[in-house]
Amino acid sequence: xxxxxxxxxxxxxxxxxxxxxxxxxxxxxxxxxxxxxxxxxxxxxxxxxxxxxxxxxxxxxxxxxxxxxxxxxxxxxxxxxxxxxxxxxxxxxxxxxxxxxxxxxxxxxxxxxxxxxxxxxxxxxxxxxxxxxxxxxxxxxxxxxxxxxxxxxxxxxxxxxxxxxxxxxxxxxxxxxxxxxxxxxxxxxxxxxxxxxxxxxxxxxxxxxxxxxxxxxxxxxxxxxxxxxxxxxxxxxxxxxxxxxxxxxxxxxxxxxxxxxxxxxxxxxxxxxxxxxxxxxxxxxxxxxxxxxxxxxxxxxxxxxxxxxxxxxxxxxxxxxxxxxxxxxxxxxxxxxxxxxxxxxxxxxxxxxxxxxxxxxxxxxxxxxxxxxxxxxxxxxxxxxxxxxxxxxxxxxxxxxxxxxxxxxxxxxxxxxxxxxxxxxxxxx
Numbered sequence: 398x399x400x401x402x403x404x405x406x407x408x409x410x411x412x413x414x415x416x417x418x419x420x421x422x423x424x425x426x427x428x429x430x431x432x433x434x435x436x437x438x439x440x441x442x443x444x445x446x447x448x449x450x451x452x453x454x455x456x457x458x459x460x461x462x463x464x465x466x467x468x469x470x471x472x473x474x475x476x477x478x479x480x481x482x483x484x485x486x487x488x489x490x491x492x493x494x495x496x497x498x499x500x501x502x503x504x505x506x507x508x509x510x511x512x513x514x515x516x517x518x519x520x521x522x523x524x525x526x527x528x529x530x531x532x533x534x535x536x537x538x539x540x541x542x543x544x545x546x547x548x549x550x551x552x553x554x555x556x557x558x559x560x561x562x563x564x565x566x567x568x569x570x571x572x573x574x575x576x577x578x579x580x581x582x583x584x585x586x587x588x589x590x591x592x593x594x595x596x597x598x599x600x601x602x603x604x605x606x607x608x609x610x611x612x613x614x615x616x617x618x619x620x621x622x623x624x625x626x627x628x629x630x631x632x633x634x635x636x637x638x639x640x641x642x643x644x645x646x647x648x649x650x651x652x653x654x655x656x657x658x659x660x661x662x663x664x665x666x667x668x669x670x671x672x673x674x675x676x677x678x679x680x681x682x683x684x685x686x687x688x689x690x691x692x693x694x695x696x697x698x699x700x701x702x703x704x705x706x707x708x709x710x711x712x713x714x715x716x717x718x719x720x721x722x723x724x725x726x727x728x729x730x731x732x733x734x735x736x737x738x739x740x741x742x743x744x745x746x747x748x749x750x751x752x753x754x755x756x757x758x759x760x761x762x763x764x765x766x767x768x769x770x771x772x773x774x775x776x777x778x779x780x781x782x783x784x785x786x787x788x789x790x791x792x793x794x795x796x797x798x799x800x801x802x803x804x805x806x807x808x809x810x811x812x813x814x815x816x817x818x819x820x821x822x823x824x825x826x
Contacts, residue, residue, distance in 0.1 A: 413567035415518035420733035433512035572706030584646035651745035
């Protein structure tokens with residue numbers, strides 16, 4: 398009897414943005430983020446396991462494990478879905494090498510919440526949201542016997558992914574003239590992380606109407622308005638800690654940009670860059686409206702096809718350089734890690750990533766109570782912030798690895814000054 402030969406599983410090169418993340422990892426830090434959906438009823442784990450089995454086949458570039466080659470890391474489709482986990486004491490627990498070699502994403506259930514945690518080499522926030530929407534749509538169909546239409550990011554799970562979904566759009570839309578990496582360092586408060594590795598999560602539940610009314614009053618978008626609140630809080634935090642105005646450093650906020658809004662890409666892999674508005678507190682005090690104008694003009698100047706294609710080009714040029722390609726992976730990792738530490742996170746105080754207002758097929762809405770987006774802390778700074786809107790509420794999640802909630806306190810104070818009342822939740826007693 399002839400033994401059946403098992404075919405090797407499909408594999409993919411990492412996209413241009415994904416290459417830095419395995420190299421930049423540390424023994425106590427992995428670049429992992431979470432998206433979650435909270436339903437009105439408790440999760441049926443058996444049904445979710447069945448739904449996950451269907452979903453992973455539809456998204457082979459996301460349902461993947463991280464593998465190490467001679468010159469580059471690469472992704473390989475998982476043979477079967479990962480085991481569904483129970484929630485731990487805090488989100489985004491360190492993802493070690495062994496786990497990534499098995500599967501670089503997790504599915505976690507807690508009562509009526511489904512959470513998925515992704516290593517950033519798999520996808521960005523937009524791709525992760527599409528994966529989560531489809532997992533939940535499949536779960537609802539199997540659990541309640543409904544039919545969810547293919548709209549608002551819900552796809553036909555029985556179809557194979559298109560070539561466009563699997564492409565590295567950075568290579569496709571790189572410009573001919575690379576931009577510059579030169580930028581001044583941002584202010585960082587020197588702090589010691591908690592010794593037990595605990596991550597504190599604080600969620601601000603903010604009425605969308607209140608924010609929209611004030612954003613319209615200042616003639617800016619919700620993203621600009623909330624970014625201005627964050628930058629005002631950072632200015633106040635620094636002033637509280639650095640009394641000598643001449644010793645203060647720039648306040649810089651990293652705001653990710655979904656490049657699919659600029660280029661006609663349907664990729665479900667990483668396809669985002671960033672804009673970094675900044676304020677120099679040595680020049681004097683900033684009124685809130687003035688902060689809004691700085692952010693608005695920075696975004697208007699930088700979020701263009703020409704500027705973003707030049708930013709893409711500076712990263713792609715390094716990747717396609719013949720000499721760089723021939724450098725063995727261990728040496729390449731050392732170089733990329735050094736680049737990440739010198740021109741990466743040091744150039745901003747923290748990230749504020751806004752996924753915007755989530756749209757879903759109407760039939761799903763009656764089952765879904767809320768949605769959340771949580772970034773991991775930065776490698777060398779105590780804070781990060783993810784924001785997502787669902788229904789009539791903005792869910793803004795601060796995460797930190799230090800004990801004191803100093804930035805959250807300043808952020809809440811700025812909201813109060815603006816006349817916005819937020820409900821605050823935390824995973825700390």
